[in-house]
Amino acid sequence: MGFNVAIDGPAGAGKSTIAKAVAKELNLIYVDTGAMYRAVALYMLREGVNLTDREAVAGKCPEAKVTIRYQDGIQVVFLNGENVNAYLRTEEVGEAASVISPIPQVRKNMVALQKSLAAESDCIMDGRDIGTCVLPDAQLKIYLTASSDVRARRRYDELAAKGEPCDFQKIKADIEDRDYRDMHREESPLRQAEDAVTVDTSDMTVQEVQAAIIELCRRAR
Ligand code: DC
Numbered sequence: 001m002g003f004n005v006a007i008d009g010p011a012g013a014g015k016s017t018i019a020k021a022v023a024k025e026l027n028l029i030y031v032d033t034g035a036m037y038r039a040v041a042l043y044m045l046r047e048g049v050n051l052t053d054r055e056a057v058a059g060k061c062p063e064a065k066v067t068i069r070y071q072d073g074i075q076v077v078f079l080n081g082e083n084v085n086a087y088l089r090t091e092e093v094g095e096a097a098s099v100i101s102p103i104p105q106v107r108k109n110m111v112a113l114q115k116s117l118a119a120e121s122d123c124i125m126d127g128r129d130i131g132t133c134v135l136p137d138a139q140l141k142i143y144l145t146a147s148s149d150v151r152a153r154r155r156y157d158e159l160a161a162k163g164e165p166c167d168f169q170k171i172k173a174d175i176e177d178r179d180y181r182d183m184h185r186e187e188s189p190l191r192q193a194e195d196a197v198t199v200d201t202s203d204m205t206v207q208e209v210q211a212a213i214i215e216l217c218r219r220a221r
Pocket of ligand 1: 035037038098129130
């Protein structure tokens with residue numbers, strides 16, 4: 001096994017921003033597992049599947065073939081051969097991913113894909129169950145978190161900067177709903193691995209978090 005770093009934590013904790021930067025600095029591949037669940041969710045939305053009908057979603061799973069390629073260090077997600085990166089980062093797709101990701105048939109292929117990517121390359125992988133299920137033997141596990149207030153504020157600022165209309169209370173309520181769903185599902189819930197280091201970023205800048213995690217990686221390597 002190569003060098004693997006697992007980063008788990010709730011939505012909006014900054015996992016992808018940090019993992020991307022650390023990957024670049026330490027020459028690791030960044031594996032964004034949320035994007036894989038988002039790709040399956042996109043397929044279900046496009047097919048008009050009722051997302052709360054678990055059997056319908058499970059039955060459609062074999063039709064959604066997700067593959068990953070790296071182009072100039074960027075993860076590109078293909079859904080049945082189509083590059084879908086541009087469609088994955090919307091609120092609608094994120095919500096849908098949170099709704100369907102508890103279904104075992106959805107997780108099974110994604111976890112296998114994630115394990116094979118980690119076996120092939122030194123990587124930093126972020127998600128919800130990476131330290132607990134996907135890479136139990138990762139040399140470093142990080143649980144990245146922040147208060148829901150801070151996470152909602154960051155999301156609000158991000159949307160406001162793009163000129164998108166948004167409501168702070170609604171964003172915060174959505175984040176808390178998503179946390180609840182991700183933490184209370186039966187299948188691979190979000191929880192901190194026993195051997196994970198907690199990094200609470202509520203009062204830290206991106207640069208501070210990045211520096212702290214690079215230091216943890218250097219020590220683990
Ligand atoms: O990290 P994200 O917002 O892109 O993830 C979208 C949803 O996918 C999230 O609400 C839960 C699910 N997910 C998961 O169940 N397991 C993972 N390893 C990553 C994401």
